[in-house]
Structure formats: structure tokens, C-alpha cells
Amino acid sequence: MSRSIKKGPYVDEKLSARVATLKSGAKIVINTWSRASSITPEMVGATVNVHNGKVFVPVFIMEEMVGHKLGEFSPTKKFVRHGGKMQKELEQKAKTD
Numbered sequence: 001m002s003r004s005i006k007k008g009p010y011v012d013e014k015l016s017a018r019v020a021t022l023k024s025g026a027k028i029v030i031n032t033w034s035r036a037s038s039i040t041p042e043m044v045g046a047t048v049n050v051h052n053g054k055v056f057v058p059v060f061i062m063e064e065m066v067g068h069k070l071g072e073f074s075p076t077k078k079f080v081r082h083g084g085k086m087q088k089e090l091e092q093k094a095k096t097d
Contacts, residue, residue, distance in 0.1 A: 043061045
């Protein structure tokens with residue numbers, strides 16, 4: 001659920017300050033634990049390492065991501081495939097074809 005319009009988007013103050021100090025084209029990567037922070041237009045082109053609870057996941061910010069939260073691009077759960085023996089046989093068959 002989004003925040004009310006009068007409150008505006010939530011952006012961590014420390015994160016916005018660090019993004020403001022970045023020069024365009026800089027290869028500096030910012031580490032953050034603030035998954036709830038919204039992506040602003042000033043962040044476009046920067047790479048932010050977002051913590052997923054275990055490791056930092058690098059997220060390169062593009063224009064399409066503006067308005068979304070940083071946590072959306074750093075999954076916290078690893079998908080374990082389903083199917084067992086049948087699925088393995090199908091994958092082996094697909095590789096040989």
C-alpha cells in the first residue's frame with residue numbers, strides 16, 4: 001500500500017544524502033539496509049547494494065524503477081524448484097534435444 005500524497009514517498013535520509021554526493025558516471029556502489037526506501041529520479045544510473053537479510057544484492061537503477069521500493073528488486077527467498085524425479089528427467093530430455 002502506498003503512502004498518502006501529503007506525506008510523500010519514504011526515502012532514507014542517509015541514502016538520499018549519499019546518492020546526492022555521487023557524481024554522474026561514478027562507479028561507486030552504495031550499501032543500504034533500507035529496503036522500504038522508494039526509488040527517486042536522482043538515483044537513476046546508480047548501483048545500490050540492497051541487503052536481503054543474508055547478502056547484499058546489487059541493483060542497477062533504471063528509469064522504469066522510479067516509484068518502486070528498493071526491496072522489490074532484492075528477493076529474500078530462494079526459489080526451490082518443484083517436481084523431483086519427473087522434473088529432472090524432463091530437464092535432461094530438454095538438454096539433449
